[in-house]
Every structure is written in structure tokens, then in C-alpha cells.
Amino acid sequence: MPSIHALANPRRFLSIARPLTPLLVWGGLALFLFGCWAGLTRTPADYLQGESVRILYVHVPAAWLGMGGWSSLAIASIVYLVWRHPLAAVAARAIALPGAVFAGICLATGSIWGRPTWGTWWQWDGRLTSMLLLFFVYLAYLALARADAERDGDGRIPALFGIAGTALLPVIRYSVLWWYTLHQGPSITLTKSTIDPSILWPLGFTAGGASLLFGGIVLMRMRADLARIKAEARMRRRAAA
């Protein structure tokens, strides 16, 4: 049963998370919508792709957050396994659903972009297939975490699965560099971008906004999960009394 130490930390977490949630959600939504508006009306079309280039303002943040989501899920899983901190398990569970949604958005927008650009909705190339696998791995994690919670598991099996799933991240990253793929190589790396600045700039707003939104959703889900745990503990105490 939760020790004083374990209870104290969620309480401190809640006192920070409660005021932070609306800031992240509304701030993120505002940035994201501004970026979308700018991307639709304030940037030129691409010389080859035409207007369909504008999908990148949603597709690229979704891809980053789909992968970044799994990275943070894996870090939370490691923190849980090493320090046995219950809040880390709550965080990993909370990340999985928005991570899956962003991976799904990435796949859907990519498919819509692929039809006019490549001439196909879907091809089994290295990048597309590995991203689809990440989406399925998210769904598997969600099912596993739920099954573990229903059987009063300690969350160790989902945490191990979270670490194992990191295997996909280098595949997604390097598939376009090491394998022949239909998907193009990275346009944006840490040091350079091959997207003209006049097209690129709204991406900062949509990517930043979507990241804040992601954080806000994770905090909301963590708070809901903590409330559920608290309510269940109270029910158990009442039943015992």
C-alpha cells in the first residue's frame, strides 16, 4: 500500500499539474490553430507538390509526437522500474493514448499526402511500415496496461513492454537513410532544414502547439488516473471498515 513518501509526491505533483493543465491545453490549442491558419493562408505553395505541401504542418508534428511520445513512455517506464515510483507508471499509461492518436494522425495525413504526391495511398516501404508498427505497438501497450491494471498487477510488465518498444524508434528514424524507401529522407535535422524558410515557419507554431497540447492531455489523464486510484483506495477502506 502507498507509503507516505509515495502519497506525498502525487500531492505535490497535483498542486503543480492542476494550474498547469489549462495553460498547456489552451496555449497549445491557440498556437496550433494559429500555425494551421498561417500554414493555410500565409505561406506559398511548393514548386512541385503545389498546395498539398500544407499537410506538413500537421503531419510533421504528429510524427514527432508519435515518436517522442514513445520515448517519454519508455523513460517513464525506466523510472518506474528503477525507482519504483508509482507516478512514473501513471505517466507512462497517460502518454500511451495521445501517443497512439498522434501516430494515427501521422499515418492518415501521410496517406492523404501520398495519393497526390506519389500516386498511392499506401505502400509497404520501410518508413510507412515501421510507423504503422509503432501505432500497433501503442495499441498493444494500451491493452496490456489495462489488462495489468484489471488483474491488480504492479505495472512491471507494461513497463518492460515500454522499454522493448523503443526498438522501433531507430527503425523509423534510419529507415529512410539506410534503406531504399518511397518516403523521402529527413527535411529537418538538428543542424539544417531543406524546407525553404517561407514555407517552414508555421511549422514551429503547430509543432510547439501540438507539444503543449500533448503535455496538457497527459496531465489531464494523469490527474484522472490518480483520482481513480484514490477513489478505489477509499472504497476499499470503506469496505474493510
Place this chain on the structure above:
Amino acid sequence: MSPKRQRMTLALLAVVAIVGAVLLAMSALSDEAAFFYAPADAASAPVDKPVRLGGMVAPGSVKRMADGVTIAFTVTDGKATVPVRFSGIVPDLFRENSGVVAEGKFVAGGGFVADNLLAKHDERYMPPQVAGKMHKSESIAQ
């Protein structure tokens, strides 16, 4: 070593091992995981089996045949070239000096007969004014 440090070492080792194994597997599987054959690999590609050929459409190579629907062009990867024939509708982004993936079969004698073309987009995105200054992108022979 405290149990906590032991678990931390174990977890970090697991991550390093997983990522390392994946990277090794990826480089070993690059032939199996390839989406298409490059012209340089054409010699080792099976003849008369459905495969894909990918590369750049060689500049000046697109020719329209007398029947009006068949086009012929050369796919190059800078090391080798393969002549390709295709009857049908080409994707909007199919043009010379741009990437293409042709689905079809290698035929005896070294050519490739495609039954579908996919345009491969590269990582450069720019407005038409900038593109016009950098290079003249040719549209396909009408």
C-alpha cells in the same frame, strides 16, 4: 551495488542492447528491406518477376511512343541506367531529373516494363520563385 543502481544498470543495458541489435539488424537487412532495386543492382534482380525499380528519371530521356500512351525513359542512380517502358497515366510529379519508383518486371535483355509508376518526392520544399532561381524543373515531354 544497491538494488536501485543494479536495476538502473540493467535497464540502461537493456536499452543499449535493444537499440544496438536493431541498428545491426537494419544494416544487415538493407537488401531485404529495400523498397526497390536501384539500377546498379539491376544485374542481380530477378527477370520476369514483379519487382520495383527506383532512381532518377534521366534528363532528356522521356520519349512518347507513336501509340500516344506508351512512354520510354531511362532510370539512373548515377552508376548505372535502365531503360523503362510504361503505358498508362503518369503521376503529376513524374518528371525528368526527379525520383521515380516503377512497379513492373525486368525483361530479358536488360530493360524494365512498368505497369505502375510512383513519383518519389525528395526532401526539398520551396516556393516556385525560389525553385525557378535554383534550377529549371522540366515537365515531361507532352
